Amino acid sequence: MKNVKKRVGIVLLILAVLGVFVLSVPMDKASAAGVPFNTKYAYGVTSIADNQAEANAMLRAEWEDWKSKRVTSNGAGGYKRIQRDASTNYDTVSEGLGYGLLLAVCFDDRAVFDDLYRYVKSHFNGNGLMHWHIDANNNVTTHDGGNGAATDADEDIALALIFADKLWGSSGSINYGQEARTLINNLYNHCVEHGSNVLKPGDMWGGSSVTNPSYFAPAWYKVYAQYTGDTRWNQVADKCYQIVEEIKKYNNGTGLVPDWCTASGTQASGQGYDYKYDATRYGWRTAIDYSWFGDARAKANCDALTKFFARDGAKGIGDGYTIQGSKFSNNHNASFVGPVAAASMTGYDMNFAKELYKETVAVKDDEYYGYYGNSLRLLTLLYITGNFPNPLEGFNPITPSPTPTQQSNRILLLLHRLKSRFFMEM
Structure with a gap:
């Protein structure tokens, strides 16, 4: 028995x-080679979404919508480009290619990525960097120096190439790894002021006399240093933080940075000194340095931003402030909400972070002006849902299952x- x-x-x-x-x-x-990555960030908060499955489904739908509006073969010379919107006659700026390539690789869309990158290469200037402004008929603009490079665009393109190399390998028709290393070298040679390590806003102008804090991407530079072995990029990251420390002498503790400034944190001649449509990106780029590398400077700067914007709540975020904190424009749009949500990822105020997540999902810009704000919205949504991992750390989900x-x-x-x-x- x-x-x-x-x-x-x-x-x-x-x-x-x-x-x-x-x-x-x-x-x-879902494949770990595309959304959802759901990778646990090394530091801070991994996701501020209430429901991760719903967030991932939302992201995939938003990507398809963004792609249908922004990715076009019209006027792209046989490739694909990112078009802006009706307000700019559907032209192209290199910034948009940086955004488009980051999105394409994060959504595991290799065909779109390759076509976009071939368009980028067809518009390299003599410094091996992308012309910053091309019209809808594939002509580089002349009235505004469109043949020069915009540093933020090329640094995003370089990071996207590293993502591509780590995600897909470099044995195909595009050697992503070699392209990334060449571009990173060109960026250092032409967009970093030698002797000071100040990030120039372009390859043909700027430096200590004028720089753009919203271009500062210290996490990118640390990845470059590890990926290429060129540790000079760590000094560029440090210099970015030093400049923001100088800005703090003038911003009354708000955490706000200006669109443009000198390396001493003062107003640059002929340039705007308020927190507007350039500066809004600062929190997004900086918070990622805390998530990926745990940099205490990134946390302190983003905590200050979070504290400042929490005073009016997520729905009270406007689109223009002096760096001392006086609001002078109340337009509430995606360009400003998403990057504040990104700043909240350092974990200073989780209740406000949850509020910001819901508002980022809810606020989408009118399509007539849809390019900029909706691009930032999707990029920040990726990050604040745990879907923008350090490419050098791999793409393993939080709970990898066999x-x-x-x-x-x-x-x-x-x-x-x-x-x-x-x-x-x-």
């Missing part, structure tokens, strides 16, 4: 194991052992 009970117990255990096997096989498991084949092998091995034990005891 004792043996019978033992055998019945083993049979029940086998059935239970089979049940676990059936339930544990993913029915619709593939169905691996699960099958493990279950069959366990069943074999149980069967052997069952017959041994008969």
